[in-house]
Amino acid sequence: MKANVKFILPFTIVLLFLLVITQIFVIRKNLNTQNERKEILQEGIRLQKKEFENNVIISLTKVRDRLITINSESQGTYLEPVKQINPNYFVVSFYNQLDKELLDQFVKEEFESYNIKEEFQIGVYDCFTDSIIFDEFVSKSTNDTSKYKPQRWEHDGFYFGVYFTGSLHNYETEEATFPFILLIATILILVVVLFFGYTISSLYRQKKISSITTDFINNMTHELKTPIATIGLSVDVIKKSIPDGDESDANERIKRYTGIIKTENKRLENQVERVLRIAKLERGDIKLNFETIDMHDVIEGCIETFIVPIQERSGELNYQLDATETIIDGDIIHITNIIYNLLDNANKYSPDNPIIGIKTISSENQIKILISDSGKGIAKEDIKHIFDKFYRVSTGDVHNVKGFGLGLYYVKQMVQKHKGTIQAKSEIGKGTTFVLTFPTKQE
Numbered sequence: 001m002k003a004n005v006k007f008i009l010p011f012t013i014v015l016l017f018l019l020v021i022t023q024i025f026v027i028r029k030n031l032n033t034q035n036e037r038k039e040i041l042q043e044g045i046r047l048q049k050k051e052f053e054n055n056v057i058i059s060l061t062k063v064r065d066r067l068i069t070i071n072s073e074s075q076g077t078y079l080e081p082v083k084q085i086n087p088n089y090f091v092v093s094f095y096n097q098l099d100k101e102l103l104d105q106f107v108k109e110e111f112e113s114y115n116i117k118e119e120f121q122i123g124v125y126d127c128f129t130d131s132i133i134f135d136e137f138v139s140k141s142t143n144d145t146s147k148y149k150p151q152r153w154e155h156d157g158f159y160f161g162v163y164f165t166g167s168l169h170n171y172e173t174e175e176a177t178f179p180f181i182l183l184i185a186t187i188l189i190l191v192v193v194l195f196f197g198y199t200i201s202s203l204y205r206q207k208k209i210s211s212i213t214t215d216f217i218n219n220m221t222h223e224l225k226t227p228i229a230t231i232g233l234s235v236d237v238i239k240k241s242i243p244d245g246d247e248s249d250a251n252e253r254i255k256r257y258t259g260i261i262k263t264e265n266k267r268l269e270n271q272v273e274r275v276l277r278i279a280k281l282e283r284g285d286i287k288l289n290f291e292t293i294d295m296h297d298v299i300e301g302c303i304e305t306f307i308v309p310i311q312e313r314s315g316e317l318n319y320q321l322d323a324t325e326t327i328i329d330g331d332i333i334h335i336t337n338i339i340y341n342l343l344d345n346a347n348k349y350s351p352d353n354p355i356i357g358i359k360t361i362s363s364e365n366q367i368k369i370l371i372s373d374s375g376k377g378i379a380k381e382d383i384k385h386i387f388d389k390f391y392r393v394s395t396g397d398v399h400n401v402k403g404f405g406l407g408l409y410y411v412k413q414m415v416q417k418h419k420g421t422i423q424a425k426s427e428i429g430k431g432t433t434f435v436l437t438f439p440t441k442q443e
Helices: 002-070 100-113 180-241 249-283 295-312 332-348 407-417
Strands: 082-086 089-094 120-126 131-138 158-164 291-294 316-321 327-330 355-362 366-372 421-427 431-439
Touching: 002 082, 002 089, 002 100, 002 180, 100 120, 180 249, 249 407, 291 295, 291 332, 295 316, 295 332, 295 355, 295 366, 327 332, 327 431, 332 355, 332 366, 332 407, 332 431, 407 421
Parallel strands: 316 355
Antiparallel strands: 082 089, 089 158, 120 131, 120 158, 291 327, 355 366, 366 431, 421 431
16 A cells, blocks of 8 residues: 555656646647737738728729819829828818719719728818818718818818728737636646645645554553563462462462463463554564465464364364465465464354354465355445454444454455455355465466
């Protein structure tokens, strides 16, 4: 698990970093695209304005030429017969008086031929009298009565002006904006990064607490070993102080009580050793001494240990060692503890007259060991947690089987260190079967 965390943590950090970098790249790319699009749009608007202005100038030039053709009198020569005073206002030089209706007609016709549909006003100015002859709004909209007075233009004759009343090509170019979807994605990424940071902080706090807890348990169990050893020595001294052949009631009671103390002290010592073993396992201090092991020899040794206590409960220990490949590489002490723990659990959690079975089979360069009991079984919601540290199946207020919930946790850790697997199958009222699998050593 620690190895997985050490791998997953930096891998996740790298992924988040790459995700943030990718998001920044996407945002920059999007903003650059918007700026390019804005430049293209502005260039298009500029070209449209230029085309519009050229069309207006050409149209008004043609209007002037038509008026000159109609008028028999000659006109002066101007380098710029049509001049743009401002973006909306164009003036046309002309010497003779103009017919209002004819001027309106020509302007409309020429504008229509060049597809100029903007609303406009026409004004005629007499430079000799320095006055406006007329200005009249010409538009498809008959309800609009707005007027425009053409500005003064330095000229020595007549001229007429065309004023476009609307905003010509009033396109609003888009500013480079932050797209909504990218904004949402960025916010989500920031939330993920913050949550990940909080999770990492929590993990380190938990790790620190776990380390403190492990150190406390380790120190506590070491402190307990001294009084346990002292109690054991004291009991031995008391037993030796009783003279041989003394069968008095007082001495018999002393022997019985010292026996009880000795047994309970030994059980307490075993529990402390188990806790110390788990603490070493958590710190990674357990070093395995691998050697060639015959699993059948280990199983037979454990059978000899348990057959008597099981028979004392009027039970049976049946075994069927059928595996043909039984040699593995392992630590003899921990492999023995694995089998011992499972047989001990099978005996403890079975009712009176227990029936315990051990079976071995060979399967594809592996040896499978099945240890079953006839106990009350384990519920489905509990069986997936039985290998967790300190987990014990809930039995209400009844604690007829003592323990810390460390046995199966130790078993699974050791099985994994031997590159094996362990599974539990159980059915309520019928018992539980543990299936161990170890790779066998090939010649």
